[in-house]
Amino acid sequence: MLGRSANGIFWMLRYLERAENTARLLEAGFRLALTRGNGAAIEEWRSVLVTMGLDADFREMGGEYTGLGVTNFVLRDRDNPGSVLAMIENARTNARAVRTEITREVWEATNESWMILKDLLARPVRESNLGDVLSAIRNQTTLVRGAMEGTMLRNEIFNFARMGTYIERADNTARILDVKYYVLLPSVNWVGSSLDNVQWENVLRSVAGERAYRWLNAGGMDARGIAEFLILDGRFPRSLTFCYEKLRSNLASLAREYGHESNAHELMRIAGARLHQTTIEEIVEYGLHEFISEFIGETQKIANAITADYRFIA
C-alpha cells in the first residue's frame, strides 16, 4: 500500500480515538462539577484542558473556566484547531484521502459521523443537550471502529489503523493519569476521604473504567489500585499494558506480512518488556509522573519509528 495511505489511515484512527477520549474527559468533568462546588469544578476544567494540551490556548483567548465555556471551546470552537469538530473533520478528510483502502461501510460510517456531529456542533452546546452531544461522539466513533472490525480485511491496512488507535489511546490514558497524579499521589499512603473517592472515581470514569474497577475490587477505591489498574491490568482495554500488547501484536502481523522487522519492532520490544516487568510498587517508588512522562516519550518514539519505517512521508 502507499506510504501516504498508511499515514492517512493511521491518523484517521488517531483522530477518532482522540475525539472519543475527549468526549469521555468532558463527561467526567461535568459529573464532577455536578457533585462539587465551583472551586473544584474550575480545577477540573483546567485539568481537562491541560490533559489535551489546550490550556495555554484557552487562557490566551480569555476563556472562562466554566463547564460550558471549556466544553464549547473543546468541542467546536473554530479558533481551536484541536477541537473535537476539527478532529472529526480531519478523520473524515483522511478517510476520503484513503477511500480506496477502506470498505464502503467504514467510509459511510465515517462520513455519516461527520454529517451528524457537524450538525450537532453547528450551534453552541447547552447543558440540556450536552449529554446527547457527548454520547453521539462516543457512539459515532464506536460505529466506525465497529465497521472496521466487521468488514475490513485483516491485512497491513488494518494493522496501520489499529496501531493508530492504540498509539493514541496509550497516549491519552497516560495523559489523564499524568494530569491526575496529584489526585492520586498524595494519598498513596493515606486512607482517603469521600472527596478523594469522588475524584478517583472521576479518573476511572474519564477512561470508562469505573465499572470494571468496582467489579474487580468489590467496590473499594484506592489510589495505588487505580494506578495499577490503568497502567498494568492487561484485561482492561484502555490500560497502558493492553494498548502496548495490541501495538505489539499488530507490529508482529506486519513483520510476518513483510517478512522482516524494523526499528519500531525493536523499540516496541524494549518498551513492552519494561512495562511487563514492572510493578506498581516500583512505579510509585520511581515516581508516577516520571514514569508516565517516559511512557509518553517512548510511545511517541514508537509512533515516529512506524512513520519512518513504513515511509509515511517522503
Next chain:
Amino acid sequence: MASEPRVTFDEMVDEHGVVRPAYAGFRAWYDEQDPNWLKRQHHEAERSFRRVGITFNVYGDTDGEERLIPFDMIPRIITAQEWRKLSRGIEQRVRALNAFLHDIYHRQEIVRSGRLPARLLRDNAAYLPQMVGFSPPGGVYTHIVGIDLVRTGSDDFMVLEDNARTPSGVSYMLENRETMMAMFPELFTRVAVRPVQDYPRRLARSLAACAPPATQGRPVVAVLTPGIHNSAYFEHAFLADQMGAELVEGRDLRVVDGRIAMRTTRGYQPIDVLYRRVDDDYLDPLSFNPDSMLGVPGIMDVYRSGGITIANAPGTGIADDKAIYSFMPEIVEFYTGEKPILQNVPTWRCSEPDALAYVLDNLAELVVKEVHGSGGYGMLIGPTASKKEIAWFEKKLKAKPENYIAQPTLSLSTVPIFAKAGLAPRHVDLRPFVLVSPNGVDIVPGGLTRVALKKGSLVVNSSQGGGTKDSWVLED
C-alpha cells in the same frame, strides 16, 4: 445547413401524448406507484448520495465545499435498436479519432492532402511537440472517450462534443444505476435493462491491455488524481477502488531506475499504466508547466522510453478542439473510408469569411463558442443573450474570428423529470463512455444523461444547475 426543428422531441411521449414503446414498461410501473411514496424515495435518494459522499467540489465556493449533483429518478431510456446504431457510429468516430491523433503526430497525411489547415495544429496549445514521432504503447491515444450526444428527433442523434482529454462522469452513471436498483428493485424485474456495473472491470482490462514494453508480469495500474480538493476526486477514488488499483498523487511518485514508481510502505514500486486525471499541462514540470506540483518530474522521458503508459496519451486534447470538431466529418471519411454514421451539429467556422458574415448577421439565433473553450464557458447563447452582450461578442468575434465557431441553437430532446406536480419534460443530452485498447473499442451500454432542471433551459452542465438521470439501454 439543416434548419432547426420546430417542435421539441419528447422521448417519453409522442406528439399525441401516447407513451413511446421504449418507455411503456417503465410508465406502466410508474402509474401504479403511490405518488407520496415516490416523493419519499426521491428525498431518500438525496440522503443516500450524501452518505455515500457522491459529491463534487465547486472551486471558489468556500462555505459549501462539497455539493451534490441533483439526481432525478425518472430514467432516460434508449431502445436496443437505437443503441445499435449509436454504438456503430461511436465506434467509427473513436477509431477515426485515434487514427487522426496518430497521423498528426507523425506524417500529417491529412494536412498534406489539403483536408485540414496546418494552422489548426500549428497555433494550438493542445498540440504537443513532445509527442511528435512517438507512438504510445499499443498505438492507443484515447483510452477513455466520452462522446456528448444530443437528440433532436426520432432518428436524429448528433455529436455535440468529443471528450478525448479526460472525460468525467462515469461514476455518476454507475452510482445512478446503484441508486435506482436499491430504490426500485422490482422495476428491474419488469423492464430488461442492460447492465453497466462491469464498467470498472472493463476499464481495468482495457488499461492493462495497453501496458508498456517494460511491464513484467501482471500490469500494475494506478489512477493519478490531483488530490481530495479536485472537483472530480470522488470519481477518481471510486474508479481506483472499483478497479482494485492504487489511487496516487504526484507526491507519491518519482522516477526510479527509468520507471515511474510509487512510494509504498515497502519501498518504491513501479507502475505500468497510469490512468491520469491530471491535465497535460500539469503532468510533468520538466516538460510542461514548470510550476506544477501535481505531476511527476521526468515522466515524459520515462514515457517516451517505453517505461509507462499514460492514459489518455498526452496531446489528445487537441481532438476536443472545436475547430478540429468542425472537421470531424472529413476526418472520419479520411481515416475510415466510410461516411460518418453520426452527424456533427452544423458548424460555421468563423475563420472563413462567408461563414463569419453569416454568423455576424444571425448572432441572435446562434450559439457561438470559443474553439479552445470547454464546460460552457466563454460562449454566447444568442436567443437568451441581451443586446449588449451580443454587441460585445460581435466585437470579440470581429477581432479574432478564427477563435470562434457558431452553431444553431438546437432544440434538445426532452425526458420528464420527477417534479412537484408530477412528470415535467426537461432537455437532456447523453455521454456514453468508450474504452479503447489494442483489443478493440468497447462501449458500455448506457452513459451519463445530463438534464437541465430549469424549465425551458438548454444548459445541462452540473456547474450551472444541471442534474443527472440513470440511462437505460434496453435488452433486445
